[in-house]
Amino acid sequence: MSTPFYVSPQQAMADRAEYARKGIARGRSLVVLQYADGIVFVGENPSRALHKFSEIYDRIGFAAAGKYNEYENLRIGGVRYADLRGYTYDRDDVTARGLANVYAQTLGTIFSSAGEKPYEVELVVAEVGETPDGDQIYRLPHDGSIVDEHGSVAVGGNAETISSYLDQRHQDGMSLAEALKLAVQALSRDTNGSEREIPAERLEVAVLDRTRPQQRKFKRIVGRQLGRLLEVGGASTEAESADEAEGSEDE
């Protein structure tokens, strides 16, 4: 019988992290931004049916980058968790923080158990509050850590470039059209700094809109409404304030 090679725990974890990161990097990145009336999710997604963003509960949305079957599984688990919790207690007792914790525990356990393949996913769980101060955005990398984010967040392979671009330009209280335009600009940037065009039909956009009269605040933005918003966002560059004009010169 041959003796197995010794692999240090550090090395084993580094290998697993490397494996998960590579898997996530194969997919497109996506961004989640706060705007005046809520939180907007923007990503490039050629599919109309297989969504990257979805509703978990009244005020809670979900976004994921990486391997579809794995994050879909987590999404449904989250919906079951939220619905069961709301049924057992009350709808107000379902929170993004609670959900993020459950996801973190789940991802963390899978990541550190040697018998299981680490999940190749990176998640964002967001909850829209009554006011912008009440908004919560949590980023959950593949290893089960939680990062509490403010303003903007990007996940996926190209996340670092995109989030540094967003960090410089995102402001509180942007309109939806402005936030959407910024998100599309950010997503169009490649690792090597070059830019490409993302046509509207390849964009998946959803919002958690606190001004919606319904209890459920999640809404997909598609078709004509998306086209209109992109136009408004585009038009504002020429007419709007000096801040924005500077922003467009940088490009």
Add this chain to the structure above:
Amino acid sequence: MEANTRSTGRLPAAFLTPGSSSFMDFLSEHQPEMLPGNRQLPPMQGVIEAPHGTTIVAVTFPGGVVLAGDRRATMGNVIAQRDIEKVFPADEYSAVGIAGTAGLAVEMVKLFQLELEHFEKVEGAQLSLEGKANRLSTMIRSNLGMAMQGLAVVPLFAGYDVDRGRGRIFSYDVTGGRSEEHNFAATGSGSVFARGAMKKFFHDSLSEAEATMLVVQALYDAADDDSATGGPDVARRIYPIVTVITEDGFRRLTDDESSEIARSILERRLEQPDGPRAALL
């Protein structure tokens, strides 16, 4: 297993197992004791006293459907509650009104709403109206044991069928038997009187405003002859709950709107206690 959903531990395997899009199926596998139908009843004699809700009426009109209910809950001879709500939105395009044991009915509605919402979130698409009506049937059937002990729940389900472009009404019996009703329907103890009124008032080309007026007239007639149905309570400002479902979705009339309808009916009934008359021929 239970502790896991309440603490912040890892999601139990049942949560991550691919399976049905039904919340009830998930519950029956994961926590069957949470389903109302699985509750064990001790052997009992006689009928359990619990508040009962009474009359629910619905009527279709071109472009939608109206569902309404009175506000009284009774326990034997006692008025248990004067402002109970028995009509609820089920989702964006449907509503359910419930006659029968109030406690169970409200719980059933909560589970039914969740069932529809859960399906929508998991599948990314709404159930068909027929699918929703069938789901409600299953839930009533699971309550049969309690119905036999006198704790029956008899709903009326109304919705706008997006595929067919019209409002539809489904009525149920205690065994979960489901039948589609044409034009108008009523359930509960005052339903016989309400149905008589609707039969006389209904015609094919009602406007939305006429349909809402019609259901309140019918509820008034039910309250007139059935002691368990409450009429509009002007002194306490408690008026029937009237909901309208059209292409634009579910809408509940505001208190102002329903009070205006109820008051105009009351005013005319002061002149003519038996209400508007149809021509004999």
